[in-house]
Amino acid sequence: KAGVTQTPRYLIKTRGQQVTLSCSPISGHRSVSWYQQTPGQGLQFLFEYFSETQRNKGNFPGRFSGRQFSNSRSEMNVSTLELGDSALYLCASSLTGLNTGELFFGEGSRLTVL
Amino acid sequence: QKEVEQNSGPLSVPEGAIASLNCTYSDRGSQSFFWYRQYSGKSPELIMSIYSNGDKEDGRFTAQLNKASQYVSLLIRDSQPSDSATYLCAVNKLADDMRFGAGTRLTVKP
Secondary structure (H helix, E strand, O other): OOOOEEEOOEEEEOOOOOEEEEEEOOOOOOEEEEEEEEOOOEEEEEEEEEOOEEEEEOOOOOOEEEEEOOOOOEEEEEOOOOHHHOEEEEEEEEOOOHHHOOOEEOOOEEEEEO | OOOEEEOOOOEEEEOOOOEEEEEEEOOOOOOEEEEEEEOOOOOOEEEEEEOOOEEEEEOOEEEEEEOOOOEEEEEEOOOOHHHOEEEEEEEEOOOOOEEEOOOEEEEEEO
16 A cells, blocks of 8 residues: 655755645645655644645644645645744644544655745 | 644664653643654654643654643653654644744663
8 A cells, every 4th residue: 555655855945935835645645735844843734635625724824725636645835935834744634624633744855945 | 832842852762661751731722642753864753642630652662742741751660772863742732733842862772
């Protein structure tokens, strides 16, 4: 059974640019959630999508957005990048959603903003 | 006050000892509690979930939940060097987001 696939694994951007990250969940999983991980703040919840609908959203500015497609693949977008957006972005898939907590994480996309 | 608090460590225990990891949370409405393990440079993986007060055992791991005290713990018996990792406590309220603690770094010394 294939795991959660995130692309790209590494990317470097400059301030003001925008970035799109992709996540393919485990086959059959309908929930995809996104997290930002930094040494200072730890793992912070961005948003969760379930069957193409955003169900939950964390405390991040509107520059962070996402979507989910009919095949459950998800993308997140960060516009007008800031230096503080440098982080590891993790997505996790789940069969039923956050309340069961059985999240399967991808390897992450490491974003560096210069 | 952080919503989910853990001692950052590092926590160092000798091989074969019991490692005790603690977590407190602030939202009394929290209903689901999880422990994830994250090796350096890797993504988190779920090792335990607990939903009701008491103990839940799975092999060498025991999760303990006390909702009245808003406290969750993870005990690792017979600790092995391969248990050396950062352990993340995660808390969820139904139909809400997932809140993670900052993690406790555990080192098991041979």
